[in-house]
Amino acid sequence: MKRLRFLLYIILLTFSVVPVKAAESDGEGIDLQEILFSHLQDAYDWHIMTVNGHHVTLPLPVIVNSSTGWHLFLSNEFSEADADGNRKGPYGLYISGSEANENKICELVNGKEVRPFDISITKTVVVLFIDSILLILCILIPARWCKKHKPEDPAPKGFTGLMHMFVMYIYDDVVKASLGKEADKYAPYLLTCFFFIFIANIMGIVPFPPGGGNLTGNITITFFLALCTFLITNVTGTKAYWKDIFWPEVPMWLKVPVPLMQFIEFFSIFTKPLALMIRLFANMMAGHSIALSLACIIFIMFGLNAFAGSSMTVVSVLMSVFMMLLEVLVCFIQALVFTMLSAVFISLAHVHEHAKE
Numbered sequence: 001m002k003r004l005r006f007l008l009y010i011i012l013l014t015f016s017v018v019p020v021k022a023a024e025s026d027g028e029g030i031d032l033q034e035i036l037f038s039h040l041q042d043a044y045d046w047h048i049m050t051v052n053g054h055h056v057t058l059p060l061p062v063i064v065n066s067s068t069g070w071h072l073f074l075s076n077e078f079s080e081a082d083a084d085g086n087r088k089g090p091y092g093l094y095i096s097g098s099e100a101n102e103n104k105i106c107e108l109v110n111g112k113e114v115r116p117f118d119i120s121i122t123k124t125v126v127v128l129f130i131d132s133i134l135l136i137l138c139i140l141i142p143a144r145w146c147k148k149h150k151p152e153d154p155a156p157k158g159f160t161g162l163m164h165m166f167v168m169y170i171y172d173d174v175v176k177a178s179l180g181k182e183a184d185k186y187a188p189y190l191l192t193c194f195f196f197i198f199i200a201n202i203m204g205i206v207p208f209p210p211g212g213g214n215l216t217g218n219i220t221i222t223f224f225l226a227l228c229t230f231l232i233t234n235v236t237g238t239k240a241y242w243k244d245i246f247w248p249e250v251p252m253w254l255k256v257p258v259p260l261m262q263f264i265e266f267f268s269i270f271t272k273p274l275a276l277m278i279r280l281f282a283n284m285m286a287g288h289s290i291a292l293s294l295a296c297i298i299f300i301m302f303g304l305n306a307f308a309g310s311s312m313t314v315v316s317v318l319m320s321v322f323m324m325l326l327e328v329l330v331c332f333i334q335a336l337v338f339t340m341l342s343a344v345f346i347s348l349a350h351v352h353e354h355a356k357e
Contacts, residue, residue, distance in 0.1 A: 042103075042122045042123055042218065043103065043122060043123045044095065044105070044123075045058060045123070046058040046123050046126065048209060057076070059076035060075050060120070060121050060122060060123065061073075061075075062074065062075050062077075062093075062105065062120045063120050063121070064093065064116045064118050064120065066091060066092070066093060067109055067116070068092065071091050071093070075120075077090050081097060084097055084098075085097020093106070096113065100113075124213065124220075127200075127210075127215050128215060130213075131196065131199050131200045132196075134203070135192070135195055135196050138163060138195060138199065141160060142156070142159075142164060142167070145160045166195075170190070170191055170194050170336075171187055174336070174340050174343055175339075178347045179343060179350070182347075186232070186346055189228070190342060191339075193229075193335075193339050194335050196225075197280065197334065197338055198331060198335035200216050201284060201335060203215070204216065204284065204288065205288075205324060205328065214285070216284040217288055219277065222278075222280045222281040225280070226277035229276060229342040229345060230269075232346060233342075233345045233348075238350055240352050241349045244265065244351065245269070247262075248262075272345050275341075276338060276342065279337065280334055280337075283334050284330075284334060291323050291324060294323060297315075297316045298316045
């Protein structure tokens with residue numbers, strides 16, 4: 001991981017210097033920030049490809065409640081960006097190019113830019129629906145096989161056998177190993193976490209629709225997953241768990257008159273889900289950023305000269321292939337780590353008095 005971080009720093013450092021030289025050589029610099037963030041950020045349409053300078057996009061439904069009421073239309077009704085970076089649309093709405101509300105639907109009310117109530121079906125929402133449907137299919141297909149067969153029947157093959165292997169591995173080596181007798185109670189949630197994150201990660205590295213959406217690279221998604229673990233952990237916590245937080249077994253001077261240990265223990269309740277959220281978000285976002293950055297090296301070098309571009313093309317393609325293969329492994333590891341840490345946090349909240357003696 002340290003080597004990957006070092007590689008990312010070198011790439012980002014290169015990107016901060018080389019584009020200036022490329023712009024000086026042919027007058028056209030590559031906006032790497034736009035390339036990276038256009039992939040990582042949410043959008044009101046789904047960009048598929050660019051053909052001869054023409055963007056092929058899939059328009060998505062826009063649903064807003066502005067000062068003039070509710071409006072429903074497709075995102076292709078927004079025009080191209082004007083000089084101010086705004087994309088004008090119907091009903092006085094526009095996608096803002098301002099720094100405060102960049103790429104968000106806004107309107108002018110009394111000369112002031114405000115955001116209406118927005119529940120549009122954005123790219124992230126569509127990807128969320130697709131991944132959820134795939135998750136349901138991945139569970140229902142093996143469940144249907146199990147319903148029609150007995151435990152003593154031969155093991156299934158193909159996709160059903162693969163899913164059985166994954167389920168038994170996560171249940172036996174992660175859920176049951178952490179929760180013991182309470183494994184069956186929390187297995188549905190933990191297994192759902194693993195398969196949802198794994199499917200979202202895998203679909204994120206597929207370069208064409210319905211893949212290509214960096215769902216777990218969106219901090220809102222990782223926040224919700226971490227919030228679910230936070231609620232389950234603390235709502236189901238035992239009396240001994242809360243006693244260890246508000247009256248831990250430490251020397252009295254650490255508890256009164258200054259509640260030092262109570263503050264530290266209570267603060268740790270929030271740092272655990274925060275670590276889950278940041279870990280998953282940062283790793284998946286970094287993986288996509290590195291893959292895109294390696295591809296952009298080709299265009300940067302061609303901006304310098306043809307020889308540099310031709311030389312770096314082979315290197316960039318080889319490194320991109322390596323990163324994609326590594327990213328597949330990271331997709332599994334990050335789903336496993338999130339599930340494992342969630343199981344550990346839940347098990348720590350189920351401590352009993354006799355277990356500490």
